[in-house]
Amino acid sequence: MVVPNVRERRWRFWDAFYTGVMGTAILLGVLSAQASHLKTDGANLLPNRFKACVRRSEWADGIRSKLPPQTLESTVALHVNDNVAAVEGADMIILACQPHLFKPILEEPGMAAALQGKLIMSVLAGVTSEEIENHLQTILRHGAFSVIRAMPNIASAVQASSTVLEARPPQHQQPLPKHFVATAHAIFSCVGAVFITQPVTFSICTTLNGSTPAFFAMVIDGLVDGAVALGLSRQEATQMAATTMRGTAELIMSGKATQDLRYEVACPGGATMQGLRTLEEARTRAVWMDAMRASTSGQSGLSEGIMVQRKVA
Numbered sequence: 001m002v003v004p005n006v007r008e009r010r011w012r013f014w015d016a017f018y019t020g021v022m023g024t025a026i027l028l029g030v031l032s033a034q035a036s037h038l039k040t041d042g043a044n045l046l047p048n049r050f051k052a053c054v055r056r057s058e059w060a061d062g063i064r065s066k067l068p069p070q071t072l073e074s075t076v077a078l079h080v081n082d083n084v085a086a087v088e089g090a091d092m093i094i095l096a097c098q099p100h101l102f103k104p105i106l107e108e109p110g111m112a113a114a115l116q117g118k119l120i121m122s123v124l125a126g127v128t129s130e131e132i133e134n135h136l137q138t139i140l141r142h143g144a145f146s147v148i149r150a151m152p153n154i155a156s157a158v159q160a161s162s163t164v165l166e167a168r169p170p171q172h173q174q175p176l177p178k179h180f181v182a183t184a185h186a187i188f189s190c191v192g193a194v195f196i197t198q199p200v201t202f203s204i205c206t207t208l209n210g211s212t213p214a215f216f217a218m219v220i221d222g223l224v225d226g227a228v229a230l231g232l233s234r235q236e237a238t239q240m241a242a243t244t245m246r247g248t249a250e251l252i253m254s255g256k257a258t259q260d261l262r263y264e265v266a267c268p269g270g271a272t273m274q275g276l277r278t279l280e281e282a283r284t285r286a287v288w289m290d291a292m293r294a295s296t297s298g299q300s301g302l303s304e305g306i307m308v309q310r311k312v313a
């Protein structure tokens, strides 16, 4: 098996195909981490040039408008409907298309050969690394492919993602080269915290990392609507609710147990307890548990499903 040693390459290319919402968030996060000289473990493994592949030219325009202008000349190249050529010149690839599109994309003539021996990072929900490797093997029978599964989230754009990387168990038939794992770790460390999990728990972490920003946004939405209904401006309410959510998260991450936090805020006979009672009456905790289950089981079949094209943001 021939594996290019990405550590020894002077120019490293990362090809983020396909650069929709998630691919763009990762690209912006990595660029901004590098611009601020953020020190991450394995900084020497990071790519220094990027190719962003898109299908629609409107997406290319959308990405162009979000990137710092100087990066467009020196660091990021945009490829519209030019996937194989882009992959041929890349050392590592982030697969960020919709889950049901990975098969036709890998079947593009020349794609499997171009991917051979390279580090492939997949952020596709509901698609296992074995599924991708096996599909590539059916196309190129004697090829060697290494796919690392990662699940970052939308906060990558502001380097506040929680990303989970999949660790293959020691007895796995096809262990991943150590420097591939280290490189994936270094890339996702640029966009936030990185956690490691086993394949068996990956789908739960997919919900916790990938989906919950939408859940948390819904919590803020509801609180803001409540505050607006009572007379506060939407802008003030949004800033206050989001700041409070961030502060609460920081307290929990510093070691405070969620139950202690609730008891400390809700004093006996006080107003917070009345609000908590309303939430308990609505079975809110049970609803969150159900939502975790629904999103986690909803991942199966994504690779066969249909998904509507997004409008360019």
Ligand SMILES: NC(=O)c1ccc[n+]([C@@H]2O[C@H](COP(=O)([O-])OP(=O)(O)OC[C@H]3O[C@@H](n4cnc5c(N)ncnc54)[C@H](OP(=O)(O)O)[C@@H]3O)[C@@H](O)[C@H]2O)c1
Residues within 6 Å of the ligand: 018, 019, 020, 021, 022, 023, 053, 054, 055, 056, 059, 081, 083, 096, 097, 098, 099, 101, 105, 123, 124, 125, 126, 151, 152, 153, 154, 210, 211, 309, 310
């Ligand atoms: N969004 C999130 O918060 C999030 C979080 C974690 C993981 N993920 C995963 O990230 C992946 C992408 O999600 P997303 O939300 O970023 O979706 P998205 O915005 O729809 O992005 C997918 C991109 O791939 C492009 N594409 C599709 N087929 C292509 C082709 N043949 N050649 C070139 N470009 C092609 C799409 O272009 P068109 O629009 O022109 O088809 C689109 O720009 C999914 O697998 C998802 O499970 C997303």
